[in-house]
Amino acid sequence: MHRRAVLGTLGGAALGAGLAGCGPPPSAPAAAQAPPLRWTMVTSWPSDFPGMGTAAKELAQLVGRASGGRLTVDVFGAGEKVAPFDVFDAVADGTAQMGHSAAYYWRTRSPAAPFFCTVPFGMTALEMSAWLYDGGGLALWRELYAGFGLVPFPCGSTGAQTAGWFNREIRRPADLRGLKMRIPGLGGEVMARLGAAPVNVPGAELFDALKSGELDASEWVGPYDDLAFGLHRAAKFCYVPAWQEPGTILECTVNATAWNALADDLKAIVDTCCRAVNESMLAGYAARNQQALAQLRDEHGVVVRELPRDVLAALRRASEAVLDDLVADDPFAQRVFDSYTAFRRQAMAWAALSDDAYSKARR
């Protein structure tokens, strides 16, 4: 009866998941009080790069909608305004008010930076959120970036990735020796310690280099991006897990002067939209990765393998050595490392009894 009455009122129409554009106009354009702001966001990705580029655009759209147009953000892809690795400086010096990138690119500014993004054998995306927001991580991140005139926000995650695509099988640690692999950053250093030859190949040349045998292996992102890039047609063996990037967190940086000039409600909007994108990108990747995995298996016959235990053990030991060296001469980085490591230790203990135990039970 109650149900029928309400159905009558609404005409039984589902509201649907898309909720914008069906209400009265914004109650507060408020142009008289403060002129609308127009910000520039520079990013380290092509503007339509699925996952990362689209997350940057989603952030801009959310901020625009939630502010009723009082803060409009124009998004520029990598190279459109500044080069991908100039995002940090461009936001710091006010060329742009906002940036979307990844902290592990800024290692030369501080060896602590990668811990705010991902490090080999580090935390998962959810553990990172817990550490950043509820374990002191974000306060450390803000302390570091304040020195550069930036305010950072966690803003999106790829979630779990893959270890990469390989032209040959990896059976034991010795198989990594001499391996020419596209694997940037700390992961590359770890591989180098085990005798591999990490090389840097621009994304646009990756497929051909792998296909031709110029490269023996390459990591990229996860099943979704790997499939879109066609890596399954370039190399035979796909390995997991993504020991090199277990829970990559992207960053939104805001120029500190622009931030301080922002009204409190717009600050809350930027902060909240970043947090929403943080979840949205992670959930989106989870959905697309699981679908892409099914496609890779069912339509392309790809067998995804786990790296052998002794290979992973060797990678883990080398990773520990790389991280120890990374923070050795920098007291702030050591502080971040200590906070990160203590949190990870507890996180692993709880993961064993929660998600891991549940996964076993569900199988």
Next chain:
Amino acid sequence: MHRRAVLGTLGGAALGAGLAGCGPPPSAPAAAQAPPLRWTMVTSWPSDFPGMGTAAKELAQLVGRASGGRLTVDVFGAGEKVAPFDVFDAVADGTAQMGHSAAYYWRTRSPAAPFFCTVPFGMTALEMSAWLYDGGGLALWRELYAGFGLVPFPCGSTGAQTAGWFNREIRRPADLRGLKMRIPGLGGEVMARLGAAPVNVPGAELFDALKSGELDASEWVGPYDDLAFGLHRAAKFCYVPAWQEPGTILECTVNATAWNALADDLKAIVDTCCRAVNESMLAGYAARNQQALAQLRDEHGVVVRELPRDVLAALRRASEAVLDDLVADDPFAQRVFDSYTAFRRQAMAWAALSDDAYSKARR
């Protein structure tokens, strides 16, 4: 040099994680255009209940800040305005504009409802977000609730819980027979199929009932809430995993008429704040649960055990039967079940190669 210059400008002060209250006043109080709205939020939890009650308050605060006070939400704990299980009806009939509760309480309205919250051997919190936002789940949820005059939003998760606290050891399925356990909802039905006697005990009486032996066992939430409730002093054995609630998602419901009258920017704010709270509560629980687990172990000597494999297998089989029966006579519930089940199947395949494989590698 650059770093030093910026440090000089900012006086080296860290911006800190708390970002409110340091900018100019809101640029758009906009009282002239539309009077500020004042909404009532009714909830199913005591207003300061850690985790759930605090998430409801966080949502209200975020909405208030992001809207610059144009939408103020007054939060009422369970029983302060309506009884905990009247939240659904109170928001539907306009007694309140907003509610914070859990969809599995509304099974009598539709057997599909629990799938939007959690079901035995269902999806984890992250998988739920992926299904809801990127797998069609939220559209189904909105279709269902539209029939009641409600718009639902995922709004917070406890993450992984525990299987509960037991006065006796569980070694095999037969040990569940006759077990008097506080375990509500579908989990209780599953236990009943294995011969246990699920009983309902109000939270306030739980500790004494367990301590006195009136109850043999009780599930509650996770280490954080369990510790706060003192359950380790009432029962000896803590078991995992939380097969009965593997990834509970809470809901924010909005009265459809109130929603439709909302300006687009306020709609975007409510939507985005719910999503932010969805991540915030999950991350907060992860951080607090791992810390509570360490306390339970180190300070209270609690040994957390995994339920034996054959017990879990029996629970899983019984769960499948309970869910099959649940949706059998309701075509809409069957549709939701099919969508949920198909998504979970893919999610499990990807979990095995991502989080599970990584957990093994990290140990």
